[in-house]
Amino acid sequence: MTADSLAAQRPAAARRPLFRRRSAIPGFGLTLGVTLSILSLVVLIPLSAVALKAAELSPSEFVAAAFSERALAAYRLTFGAALVAAIANGVFGVLTTWALVRYDFPGKTIINALVDLPFALPTAVAGIALATLYAPNGWVGQFLTPLGIKAAYNPIGVTIALIFIGLPFVVRTIEPVMRDLSADVEEASASLGAGRLQTIWRVILPALGPAWLTGFAMAFARGVGEYGSVIFIAGNMPYKSEIAPLLIIIQLEQFQYAQAASIAVVMLVVSFLMLFVINAIQAFSRRFV
């Protein structure tokens, strides 16, 4: 090919539309196409159906269904307990990962497998087990009752279930990052005069930041949507320990489909906003990578 014909082609290539730019990495069209189809089939279309169903109601009916006292209490519990559980997992998750990544000890592989159990276990099983343990006469609950702590059939019970569900999300997201932290960096910190706590606080934890936020967001999102394990330990008293997903089921059982959908829409919007904000924070905290 002559230099002239090459030069003639270049402007043409530059004019290609955004989606048809040449790239050395193959498969853009195929992968994006499949991604969009699957996302549409399993996420976008069902969610729009929810919104459409809710739209059958008039605005005042929608407000009455989605923002009733009972629904507001359910949102508070759902988002509040998910947040508290995600924070608790944020702390325990770092400690667990630290122990798993940094040390070798007998039974490590078993503990490693145990961490993943909440992923695999049917959530109802977990819920029943937790409820039995933490009930006032249960193995753990009997010791809490004399202390005046009631850990089942109330918001505390909900939070316990959500902590159980969310832990692996935090552990598995920060684990590879912690593994990749090189010993060099800690040695550098020590040689510059930093104590152990300073090294952990100023060097190791900030490096985990972005991954921690991802794990936190995933644990939180899972907590908001969790149903199976929570209903067994929550007690499910309206206004007190009734989570929003349960309220949706209750509406469905009463054939109030549009009302159920309006509650779902509120949860959808709030969840989306929170995840969006967390992603934005994450993008900011990744600026140095």
Add this chain to the structure above:
Amino acid sequence: MTISIRSVQKQFGRYPALNNVDLEIADGELLALLGPSGSGKTTLLRAIAGLEFPDAGQVLFHDKDVTYASAAARRVGFVFQQYALFKHMTVAKNIAFGLDVRKGKDKPPKAEIAKRVDELLKLVELDGLGGRYPSQLSGGQRQRVALSRALAVQPSVLLLDEPFGALDATVRKSLRKELRRVHDATGVTTIFVTHDQEEALELADRVAILNKGQIEQIGTPREVHDNPASAFVCGFVGESNRFEGKVEGGKFVAGPLVLPAAGVADGAAVAFVRPHDFTLAESGVTAKVERVNAQGALARVDAVLADGTRIEVAASRADADRFTGEVKLAVAKSHVYAA
């Protein structure tokens, strides 16, 4: 600060990394620890830094025993091969780290830290880059940041572990000069580890050559190059032609090559001749020239002796044209060691 290493030993499993090492480092000296990989040079450096602790022996800073003192307590500046910068901190924060983590009255005021960071950035010619993150810098720039971070705490000794190993040749060369300049400007005792003999010879005041956990020779670059103490040093430092043969009555003989070997016991021996120690002569060993490669001030000549031994000869460019066909070579200087 003077540093004394006294019969230090260190084992990793069954493999001895340091075997009875003694070393004295003078105040303000720039010392290179040179050796092949696995020679124990990095272990020795880390034992001085307090990142590794010897099984036996002593490390003294100014006659004070610091063998088991922590890295933080020793006030050393350590520069890692892979920079080991804090990725989530800006360049300025990285450099300020050592001052920032001090507590109470030891911690300088903010303005003073900022001033010190500016000075150091200027020293390593990175002024204006304090606000960047390490990921936004080139490899050479990152290593400069690591160097100034180590210098920020005004260390009693600066330790560098293969500091230029991860950099390309041009950057390596310029950083080498830079380290020499920084050392001369600050006067801090500096020890660096390298496996690159050219780097060691060019940069250091003295070179310690390690092999299998022991120091084979310590001396100025010139001493170790011109008067190598052992066959290992001779082969490792500088270029040389190696001959295996035997010594009989003060003469080393390997095929057609005969070299003086006064004081070497009879028996199997190795001899080394530097490429520039072969010179054209009227009489001497006959060599057949195979290829002449003239580059820079030198001409490198590949030649073959009568018994098929290949040799490399370095000659001045002016002599390059005289290397044709068969030539006679005299040996100006050789080193012979009993094998």
